[in-house]
Amino acid sequence: MTLTVHHYLILGFLLFSIGIAGVLSRKNLILIFVSLELMLNSVNIIFLAFARHLSDGSGQIAVIFFIAIAAAEAAVGLAIVLMLFHHRQGIEIDQFFKLKG
Amino acid sequence: MQALYFYIFAVIAVIGALASIRLRNPINAILALAVSFFSLGGIYLLLAAQFVAVIQVILYTGAIVVLFLFTVMLLNLETIPKLPLTVREVAAYGMAAIFFVGMVMALKNSWSLPVFSEVRLAFPSENQDIQMLGKLLFENYVLVFQMVALILLVAMIAVAIMARKTELTQ
Numbered sequence: 281m282t283l284t285v286h287h288y289l290i291l292g293f294l295l296f297s298i299g300i301a302g303v304l305s306r307k308n309l310i311l312i313f314v315s316l317e318l319m320l321n322s323v324n325i326i327f328l329a330f331a332r333h334l335s336d337g338s339g340q341i342a343v344i345f346f347i348a349i350a351a352a353e354a355a356v357g358l359a360i361v362l363m364l365f366h367h368r369q370g371i372e373i374d375q376f377f378k379l380k381g
Numbered sequence: 382m383q384a385l386y387f388y389i390f391a392v393i394a395v396i397g398a399l400a401s402i403r404l405r406n407p408i409n410a411i412l413a414l415a416v417s418f419f420s421l422g423g424i425y426l427l428l429a430a431q432f433v434a435v436i437q438v439i440l441y442t443g444a445i446v447v448l449f450l451f452t453v454m455l456l457n458l459e460t461i462p463k464l465p466l467t468v469r470e471v472a473a474y475g476m477a478a479i480f481f482v483g484m485v486m487a488l489k490n491s492w493s494l495p496v497f498s499e500v501r502l503a504f505p506s507e508n509q510d511i512q513m514l515g516k517l518l519f520e521n522y523v524l525v526f527q528m529v530a531l532i533l534l535v536a537m538i539a540v541a542i543m544a545r546k547t548e549l550t551q
Contacts, residue, residue, distance in 0.1 A: 281384045291391050297481035302402030304473035314414050328428045337517050343433050348529050352536035354445050358452045359543040365456050
C-alpha cells in the first residue's frame, strides 16, 4: 500500500484532537502546556506531508520555524508558570480566576 | 514496507499522546510525550525530511521536553489523585471527538485526487535535503530567519528577567 497524504493527515488530525482533549481537560498548567506542544507537533506533520506531496520545500522551512517558535514559547510560558507558582504556591488553573493580582 | 514503518510509528505516537493526556504523574506524562516525539521524528524521516527529523529529536525531545522536566522537578509537583470522570473531562473528550470528525469530513472531496496519491519528494533528489533547505532558508526566507532569531533573543531576555531570584514574599 503506498502512503498517500491522507495517511499523514489523519495522523495529524488525530494528534491535534488528542491535544485539544488534553488542553481542555487538564487542570495543571504545565500539563496544559504539554498538550499544547502535542498540538504544535501535529501541525508540523501536516505541513511536512503537504511539502512532500506538493513538491514544495517551503513546508520544511515552515516546520523549522515552528519548532523554533515553539521552543521560545515553551521557555517563556514556563517562566510565567514559575512566577505564578512563587506568587500563589499552586499551579491549578482553577485558582487563577481573578485578573487582579 | 514504508506503510509498515508508518503504522508502527503512528501507533506509538498516538499511544504516547493518549498517555500524556491521561497519566496522573506529571513526570510520566512528559516522558510519554517524549516517546511520542521520538516516533514523530521517525515519521518525519518517512516524509524524506531528514533535517527536520534530526531537529525534532535534538530540539524537541532533547531540549523542550528536558525544559519541561526541569520545571516539574523544580516545582516538585505531586501525582494528581485518581478521581472519577468529571463533566469537564467528558466535555473535553467530546469536543475533541467532534473536532476530529469535522476535520476528517473536510477531506471527503479530496480522497481521489491524483496529486495526493503520487509518491513525490519535497526536493528534486532525496539526498539534497540539507543543501536545498539551506538555499531556501538563506535566499527566500532570510527575513523570516532574522525575525525568528530576534524572537529567540527576546524570549531569552524575557526568561532571564522573569526567572530571577527574588526575595520571598511573606
